[in-house]
Amino acid sequence: MPNETAADRILSGLEAAPILDPHSHINPHSPTSENLADILGYHYYTELARSAGLAKEQIEPKAGRLDPKELVANLVPTLERLDNTVQLSWFTELAQTFFGWEGDRLTRDNWEALYDESARQMAEPGYTDRIIKQTNLEKVFLTNDFDDPLADFDTNFYVPCLRTDGLVFKLHTPEVRERLAKATGVEVGDVDSLRAAIRGLFENFTSKGARACAISLPPWFEPRMEPDDDHRLHALSLRIAFGDDDLRDRAIAASDDGGDGDFDDDAAWFGLVDDVEDYAAENLSHLVFRTLAEHCREFGLPFDLMIGVNRNVYPAGVHQGRDLYDSRCSLSQYADLFNAFPEVTFPVSVLAPTMNQELVSYAWIFPNVVTSGHWWYSNIPAHIAPDLRARLQAVPGDKQIGYYSDAYKLEFVLPKFAMYRRLLAKELAAEFCEGRGWSEERTVEFGLKVLRGNSERLFGG
Amino acid sequence: MPNETAADRILSGLEAAPILDPHSHINPHSPTSENLADILGYHYYTELARSAGLAKEQIEPKAGRLDPKELVANLVPTLERLDNTVQLSWFTELAQTFFGWEGDRLTRDNWEALYDESARQMAEPGYTDRIIKQTNLEKVFLTNDFDDPLADFDTNFYVPCLRTDGLVFKLHTPEVRERLAKATGVEVGDVDSLRAAIRGLFENFTSKGARACAISLPPWFEPRMEPDDDHRLHALSLRIAFGDDDLRDRAIAASDDGGDGDFDDDAAWFGLVDDVEDYAAENLSHLVFRTLAEHCREFGLPFDLMIGVNRNVYPAGVHQGRDLYDSRCSLSQYADLFNAFPEVTFPVSVLAPTMNQELVSYAWIFPNVVTSGHWWYSNIPAHIAPDLRARLQAVPGDKQIGYYSDAYKLEFVLPKFAMYRRLLAKELAAEFCEGRGWSEERTVEFGLKVLRGNSERLFGG
Amino acid sequence: MPNETAADRILSGLEAAPILDPHSHINPHSPTSENLADILGYHYYTELARSAGLAKEQIEPKAGRLDPKELVANLVPTLERLDNTVQLSWFTELAQTFFGWEGDRLTRDNWEALYDESARQMAEPGYTDRIIKQTNLEKVFLTNDFDDPLADFDTNFYVPCLRTDGLVFKLHTPEVRERLAKATGVEVGDVDSLRAAIRGLFENFTSKGARACAISLPPWFEPRMEPDDDHRLHALSLRIAFGDDDLRDRAIAASDDGGDGDFDDDAAWFGLVDDVEDYAAENLSHLVFRTLAEHCREFGLPFDLMIGVNRNVYPAGVHQGRDLYDSRCSLSQYADLFNAFPEVTFPVSVLAPTMNQELVSYAWIFPNVVTSGHWWYSNIPAHIAPDLRARLQAVPGDKQIGYYSDAYKLEFVLPKFAMYRRLLAKELAAEFCEGRGWSEERTVEFGLKVLRGNSERLFGG
Known part of the structure; x- marks a missing residue:
C-alpha cells in the first residue's frame, strides 16, 4: 500500500491480535442472533428510533410482541433518518462483514433482502462459530445475575x-431476598447471614470461573465505609430492611408522631428519621456494597464500578x-x-465524559484505580478520542x-x-510515533497492552 | 482549484443555500447599522474591551451618551490588543465583505477611514437589502417582548x-403585571386570569406569525411540574405574588414571629416560610413556566430553552x-x-460547554429534546468543534x-x-467522507439539514 | 529544512526567546540536582510509580531515608512500565539535553550508567549556570513561606x-501564630494585630523583590467578602481562633448543651454553633484571605489563585x-x-480541566481575571491543547x-x-496562520506575549 501511514500499520498490528x-x-445460551430483529432490537437502535419520533407502540406494543420482521419493518423508515449516527455505522459494518451485504445505507427498499x-x-x-x-x-x-446457574456453557470462553446491582439496591425487597435464599440456601436476616450468603455467591461464582464482580451506580451514590450514624438506630434499620415488618410498622408510626423520646423502646428511635423505609433500604445498600468489596478482596476479584447512571429518567422510553x-x-x-480496599482492583467506567478527566487523575494517584473502557453515552468517537488521549498520556500503561x-x-x-481500534491506532501514531519518535513496533506492543494485555493480566486467573 | 479538498467542496455546497x-x-425597524458604533457597540466588543482594561466611562458614561464616533475612537486602542479573539475576526470579515475594507487589523491609524x-x-x-x-x-x-406590538414589519422575513424571561421571573412586580394587563386586557390576579392573559399572548403572537416561545434560565432553576408543597400555603403565596399586599404584610409578620399555629388564619401559614416574598415569587415563576409550556403544547410552538445563565455576576460590567x-x-x-410535555419540542441551548455532553445524550433519548446552536460563551470554534462532532455522531440527524x-x-x-459553516464542513468531511466513505453529495445533503432544513421543519408554520 | 511547516518556524521563533x-x-539555595534521585524523586515519578504498584516502603521507608542510588534502583523497574506517560518524557528530554544521554527509555540495564x-x-x-x-x-x-528569610540569593533571578496557604488555613494553630510572631514581631490576637502582621509580611517581601502573592484553594472554598453572620458571635469566634482557650472551652460547653439563651454571656452565643473550633477556624480563614487581598491591592501584587485541590485524598500515597x-x-x-477587589489582578489556575471553560469566560468578562498556566493534573497535552485553544480564541491577548x-x-x-511551546506553536499556526491568514511574524509576536510578555508586564516591578 503506497500511501499507508504509521497509523495504518499500527492498526494492522492491533487487528492481528x-x-x-x-x-x-x-x-451464552443464545450468543448470536436469529434474525435482524435481534440486531436492530438492540437498545441503541430502538431508543434512537424512539427519540427520532417512532411511536413506542411500533417497537413495544402494549399487548403481545411484534413479529421480528414486523419490528424491523417498523424501525427501518426511522433508521433511514439516523444514518448519521455512529451507532448505525456499527450495523452497516457488521452487515457488510458477516452477511456480505453490499449496501451502505439501510432503506425501505433494501432491508427485506x-x-x-x-x-x-x-x-x-x-453460524456462531463463524462469527467468533x-x-x-x-x-x-x-x-450474570447472582442466581444465574452458570450451567451448560464453556466458562473459559464465556x-x-x-453483577450486583440488584443485591445492593433491592435486597430490602422480599423478591430479591427470596431469590438470594434460593441461590445460596441462606435466609438473610442479619449481618452475619448476609455475609454468609454473599460468601456463598462468591464461592459459587469463582468455582465456575468468574473473574469479576460488577455494578452500575447512580450519580448520587457515595459508598459509606462506616455506618455514619447512631449504631443502635442503624442496627434497627437493618432489621427493618431485612424484613422485620412489625418493627417497620411501629417505626413508621414513631416517625410520624416524632417518637416519644423513650429510647428503651426500639421503635421510638425512628422519631429521628423522616422516611423509615428509605432509610432502612439505604443503610442496607451501603452494608451490602461494603460486604461485596470485602469478598472481592478475599476472593481476589476486581470490582468493576460503572459510575453515574440515573435509571428511568425517561419512563416513556423503550426497554433500556x-x-x-x-x-x-x-x-x-x-x-x-x-482507601478502605487497597487490595481490590477497581476498573472504573464513567458515563459523563467530563468525569473522564477525574478518572485519569484518580488512576494516576490511586494504585487500585484502573481506567476501564468507554461506557454507553461516552462510547462515541467524539468522546473516546480525547478521553483516550488523556489516558495514554497520563495513566500508567498497565492500568x-x-x-x-x-x-x-x-x-x-x-x-x-x-471503531475503538481505529481511534487507538490514530492516537498511538500521533502521540508515540510522531510525537515521541517511538518505533512502530514499540508502539504496537504498548497498544496491545491497552487493547487486551491489561485485561488478561488484571482479570487473569 | 487544484488543491481543493473535500471540506472545501462541502463548504461550497453549504454556502450555496x-x-x-x-x-x-x-x-425589524432598524435591522442594520447606521455607523460603526452600532457594530462595535455590540456587547462582544464592549465587554472584551472592558475586560482588557478600558474604563467603563469610556464606553458608557454616567451622564449622557457618547457620540458614536467618540465611542469607536475610545474602543479602538483597546480592540487593537484583542485581535487574537474570534469575536474580532467577525468584525474583520464583515468589514471586508460589506464595506470593501482592505485592512485585516483595526488600528488607531485606519479606523476613521x-x-x-x-x-x-x-x-x-x-443598504439593508444589500446586506440581506x-x-x-x-x-x-x-x-420579542410579550408586549411588542409586532406591527409594521414583514413577519415572513422577520x-x-x-420571549418570556420577564413573565417567568418578574410577574410578581407591579410593572410587569401592568404591562401584561395593557398587552392583553386581562388584569392578572389568580391562576385563571393568568391563564387567560397567557392565552391572549399566544393568540396574538401566533396570529402574527410567531414560530417559537423562548426563555433563558439560570443554572439553579429546576422547573416544578407539580406544586411541591402544602396546597393551601402554595395558593396563598400566589395571592401575594399576584399583588395581595395586605396578605403579604400579615404573612411577613407571621414569618417573623414564627406564626401562632392557628391555620384558620391565612397569614399564620407563613410562619413556616423564611422569606415570604421570595417564596411567593418563586412559586409564581414555576406556575408561569408551566403555563407557558401548556400553551406551547396547545398552540404547537417549540419552546426554546437557553439554560444556565447567571445574570449580573459582574455588576460593574458594560451593558450585556x-x-x-x-x-x-x-x-x-x-x-x-x-416528561410532562411530550408534545412540545424543546430546542435546548446550553452555556457551559461541559453541559453539551449531557445535551447530546438527552437528545439521543428524549424525542422532544433537540440540540440548538452554540450559545454565547460556547460560540467559539474551540467549543463548537467538539460539541458539533458529538452531535453529528450521536444525535438523530433530524434533531x-x-x-x-x-x-x-x-x-x-x-x-x-x-464561522460555523467552515467548522461544519470540516467536521462533515472528516466524519462522513473520510471516516465512512460517504459521497460528497450525500454529505452536503445531510449538512444542509443541520444547517437549515431542521429549522425549517421544526419551526415551520 | 525543506519540509519545515509554519508551526516549525513559529516554534523556532518562540524558542529563541x-x-x-x-x-x-x-x-534558590539548591536550585539544581545532585543526583538522579533529585530528578526521579519528583512527585510526578514517585506517585506514578506508587500508582503502578511500587510499595511505599521502596520510596519512603518508615525509618530513615533511602540512599539516593537505592531510591533510583527501586524506582526504575516500575518506571519502565510508565514510559507511555508524558511525565516520563520530560525525564527523557532533560537527560538527553543536559547529560548527553543517548538512550530513549530508562531501563534496569541503563539507569546506573x-x-x-x-x-x-x-x-x-x-553546573547550575550551565543548566540555566x-x-x-x-x-x-x-x-516562599511567609517566614522565609529570603536571604543570600539573587532576587532578580530567583x-x-x-505563598499563603498556611496563613489562610492554619493560623488558628499555635504553631503558625508563633511562626508569624517570629517573622513579623507581632503577636496576633485580634483583627488589628493580624492586619499589622500581614502588612509586615508584605513590606518585607516586597522590599526583597517579591512580585506575587499565591495560594492554592480547596474546591469547597468560597471566599466571603463580608462576615455573613451575627457580628457579635463572629467577633467572639475570632477570639477563639486567635487563641482565647478559656473562651473556647466555655463555648464548647455552651455548644454541647445548646446555650442558656443569655446572650449577655459571651460563651452562650455558641449554643447556636455546632462545632466551635471549626467555626472559629473557618471565620479566621475568610478574614485572613480578605486581609491578604487588601494588601495585594495596597502593595500592587497580583494574587495567584490555584483553585480546586483537595488535600490528602489518598493518605497512603507518597509525599505530594x-x-x-x-x-x-x-x-x-x-x-x-x-468584584470586591477590582484593583487586584488575579492570575487563576484551575485543576479540573472542565473548569478551564469557566476560566475562559470569566477572563473574558472580568478585567482582573487572568488565565494562568496549566496546573498539575491539567498539565498534559491532552488537556493543554483544548484549554489553550479556547484561551487563544476568546481571552484578550494581554490577559x-x-x-x-x-x-x-x-x-x-x-x-x-x-512541551508547552510545541503545543502553543501548533495551535498558533492552525488558528492564526492557517485559519486567519496572519503572517508568521505577527503570529510569533502574539505567541511571545502569551509565552512571556504578559508575565513580564503583569508581574513587572
Whole structure:
C-alpha cells in the first residue's frame, strides 16, 4: 500500500491480535442472533428510533410482541433518518462483514433482502462459530445475575461475572431476598447471614470461573465505609430492611408522631428519621456494597464500578432506553472506598465524559484505580478520542483497560472493537510515533497492552 | 482549484443555500447599522474591551451618551490588543465583505477611514437589502417582548418569537403585571386570569406569525411540574405574588414571629416560610413556566430553552457584559419538564460547554429534546468543534438545529454563520467522507439539514 | 529544512526567546540536582510509580531515608512500565539535553550508567549556570513561606513570591501564630494585630523583590467578602481562633448543651454553633484571605489563585502524591472576590480541566481575571491543547499567562516549557496562520506575549 501511514500499520498490528472482551451482556445460551430483529432490537437502535419520533407502540406494543420482521419493518423508515449516527455505522459494518451485504445505507427498499439473507445465514450450522472466528474473539466476559446457574456453557470462553446491582439496591425487597435464599440456601436476616450468603455467591461464582464482580451506580451514590450514624438506630434499620415488618410498622408510626423520646423502646428511635423505609433500604445498600468489596478482596476479584447512571429518567422510553446521567458527580465520592480496599482492583467506567478527566487523575494517584473502557453515552468517537488521549498520556500503561463491547449479541463485538481500534491506532501514531519518535513496533506492543494485555493480566486467573 | 479538498467542496455546497437564522435579537425597524458604533457597540466588543482594561466611562458614561464616533475612537486602542479573539475576526470579515475594507487589523491609524466609508455606505438607499442579499438571508427569527406590538414589519422575513424571561421571573412586580394587563386586557390576579392573559399572548403572537416561545434560565432553576408543597400555603403565596399586599404584610409578620399555629388564619401559614416574598415569587415563576409550556403544547410552538445563565455576576460590567454561568448545572433538572410535555419540542441551548455532553445524550433519548446552536460563551470554534462532532455522531440527524446568530444587527449574521459553516464542513468531511466513505453529495445533503432544513421543519408554520 | 511547516518556524521563533517562569518551587539555595534521585524523586515519578504498584516502603521507608542510588534502583523497574506517560518524557528530554544521554527509555540495564554520568556532571563547577544557560532561563519565580528569610540569593533571578496557604488555613494553630510572631514581631490576637502582621509580611517581601502573592484553594472554598453572620458571635469566634482557650472551652460547653439563651454571656452565643473550633477556624480563614487581598491591592501584587485541590485524598500515597480534586467546583464561588477587589489582578489556575471553560469566560468578562498556566493534573497535552485553544480564541491577548513550570529543580523548566511551546506553536499556526491568514511574524509576536510578555508586564516591578 503506497500511501499507508504509521497509523495504518499500527492498526494492522492491533487487528492481528485476538479480541478479549472484558464486559458484555452476551447470553451464552443464545450468543448470536436469529434474525435482524435481534440486531436492530438492540437498545441503541430502538431508543434512537424512539427519540427520532417512532411511536413506542411500533417497537413495544402494549399487548403481545411484534413479529421480528414486523419490528424491523417498523424501525427501518426511522433508521433511514439516523444514518448519521455512529451507532448505525456499527450495523452497516457488521452487515457488510458477516452477511456480505453490499449496501451502505439501510432503506425501505433494501432491508427485506438483507433480512432474509441474514436470517438464512444465521440458521446455518456453525453460524456462531463463524462469527467468533471472523471476529477473532478469544473470550468474552458475561454479566450474570447472582442466581444465574452458570450451567451448560464453556466458562473459559464465556467468562462469568457477578453483577450486583440488584443485591445492593433491592435486597430490602422480599423478591430479591427470596431469590438470594434460593441461590445460596441462606435466609438473610442479619449481618452475619448476609455475609454468609454473599460468601456463598462468591464461592459459587469463582468455582465456575468468574473473574469479576460488577455494578452500575447512580450519580448520587457515595459508598459509606462506616455506618455514619447512631449504631443502635442503624442496627434497627437493618432489621427493618431485612424484613422485620412489625418493627417497620411501629417505626413508621414513631416517625410520624416524632417518637416519644423513650429510647428503651426500639421503635421510638425512628422519631429521628423522616422516611423509615428509605432509610432502612439505604443503610442496607451501603452494608451490602461494603460486604461485596470485602469478598472481592478475599476472593481476589476486581470490582468493576460503572459510575453515574440515573435509571428511568425517561419512563416513556423503550426497554433500556430510559436511563441518563447527571454530570454533577465526582470520583471524590469513591475516595473512601479506594482507601478502605487497597487490595481490590477497581476498573472504573464513567458515563459523563467530563468525569473522564477525574478518572485519569484518580488512576494516576490511586494504585487500585484502573481506567476501564468507554461506557454507553461516552462510547462515541467524539468522546473516546480525547478521553483516550488523556489516558495514554497520563495513566500508567498497565492500568488501562482499553475497551469492552457491552454487547448483547456477538455480532456487535467486531464493529465496536473496530471503531475503538481505529481511534487507538490514530492516537498511538500521533502521540508515540510522531510525537515521541517511538518505533512502530514499540508502539504496537504498548497498544496491545491497552487493547487486551491489561485485561488478561488484571482479570487473569 | 487544484488543491481543493473535500471540506472545501462541502463548504461550497453549504454556502450555496440561503441562511435561515432561527434566533436573533434583530430590531425589524432598524435591522442594520447606521455607523460603526452600532457594530462595535455590540456587547462582544464592549465587554472584551472592558475586560482588557478600558474604563467603563469610556464606553458608557454616567451622564449622557457618547457620540458614536467618540465611542469607536475610545474602543479602538483597546480592540487593537484583542485581535487574537474570534469575536474580532467577525468584525474583520464583515468589514471586508460589506464595506470593501482592505485592512485585516483595526488600528488607531485606519479606523476613521473605515468609519466614514462604512457610514457612507450605510446611508445609501437599499443598504439593508444589500446586506440581506450579500448574506443570502432567507429569514431571521426575532426576540420579542410579550408586549411588542409586532406591527409594521414583514413577519415572513422577520419571524416573531415570544420571549418570556420577564413573565417567568418578574410577574410578581407591579410593572410587569401592568404591562401584561395593557398587552392583553386581562388584569392578572389568580391562576385563571393568568391563564387567560397567557392565552391572549399566544393568540396574538401566533396570529402574527410567531414560530417559537423562548426563555433563558439560570443554572439553579429546576422547573416544578407539580406544586411541591402544602396546597393551601402554595395558593396563598400566589395571592401575594399576584399583588395581595395586605396578605403579604400579615404573612411577613407571621414569618417573623414564627406564626401562632392557628391555620384558620391565612397569614399564620407563613410562619413556616423564611422569606415570604421570595417564596411567593418563586412559586409564581414555576406556575408561569408551566403555563407557558401548556400553551406551547396547545398552540404547537417549540419552546426554546437557553439554560444556565447567571445574570449580573459582574455588576460593574458594560451593558450585556455582566452575565456568566456556573457549570454545576444539569439537564437532569429538566427531565420532569421533558416528561410532562411530550408534545412540545424543546430546542435546548446550553452555556457551559461541559453541559453539551449531557445535551447530546438527552437528545439521543428524549424525542422532544433537540440540540440548538452554540450559545454565547460556547460560540467559539474551540467549543463548537467538539460539541458539533458529538452531535453529528450521536444525535438523530433530524434533531439538530445547527446554528443561530443571536445577532443584534444583520451585519453579524454572515460572519457568524460563515464561522460555523467552515467548522461544519470540516467536521462533515472528516466524519462522513473520510471516516465512512460517504459521497460528497450525500454529505452536503445531510449538512444542509443541520444547517437549515431542521429549522425549517421544526419551526415551520 | 525543506519540509519545515509554519508551526516549525513559529516554534523556532518562540524558542529563541529566554524563558520567564512565573511559578516554581525552586529552592534558590539548591536550585539544581545532585543526583538522579533529585530528578526521579519528583512527585510526578514517585506517585506514578506508587500508582503502578511500587510499595511505599521502596520510596519512603518508615525509618530513615533511602540512599539516593537505592531510591533510583527501586524506582526504575516500575518506571519502565510508565514510559507511555508524558511525565516520563520530560525525564527523557532533560537527560538527553543536559547529560548527553543517548538512550530513549530508562531501563534496569541503563539507569546506573546514566546515574553515575549525571552525578559526575552535576558535581562539576558551574553546573547550575550551565543548566540555566541551556534552558535560556531569564528568571524564575519561587514559592516562599511567609517566614522565609529570603536571604543570600539573587532576587532578580530567583523572584520571591509569598505563598499563603498556611496563613489562610492554619493560623488558628499555635504553631503558625508563633511562626508569624517570629517573622513579623507581632503577636496576633485580634483583627488589628493580624492586619499589622500581614502588612509586615508584605513590606518585607516586597522590599526583597517579591512580585506575587499565591495560594492554592480547596474546591469547597468560597471566599466571603463580608462576615455573613451575627457580628457579635463572629467577633467572639475570632477570639477563639486567635487563641482565647478559656473562651473556647466555655463555648464548647455552651455548644454541647445548646446555650442558656443569655446572650449577655459571651460563651452562650455558641449554643447556636455546632462545632466551635471549626467555626472559629473557618471565620479566621475568610478574614485572613480578605486581609491578604487588601494588601495585594495596597502593595500592587497580583494574587495567584490555584483553585480546586483537595488535600490528602489518598493518605497512603507518597509525599505530594496524595492530593486530588473534585470537579464540582465553579468560579462562581470567586465572583464576589473579583468584584470586591477590582484593583487586584488575579492570575487563576484551575485543576479540573472542565473548569478551564469557566476560566475562559470569566477572563473574558472580568478585567482582573487572568488565565494562568496549566496546573498539575491539567498539565498534559491532552488537556493543554483544548484549554489553550479556547484561551487563544476568546481571552484578550494581554490577559493570558501561558505557562509556568511548577518545578522543584531547574532541570525541569526546559522539558516542561518545551512541551508547552510545541503545543502553543501548533495551535498558533492552525488558528492564526492557517485559519486567519496572519503572517508568521505577527503570529510569533502574539505567541511571545502569551509565552512571556504578559508575565513580564503583569508581574513587572
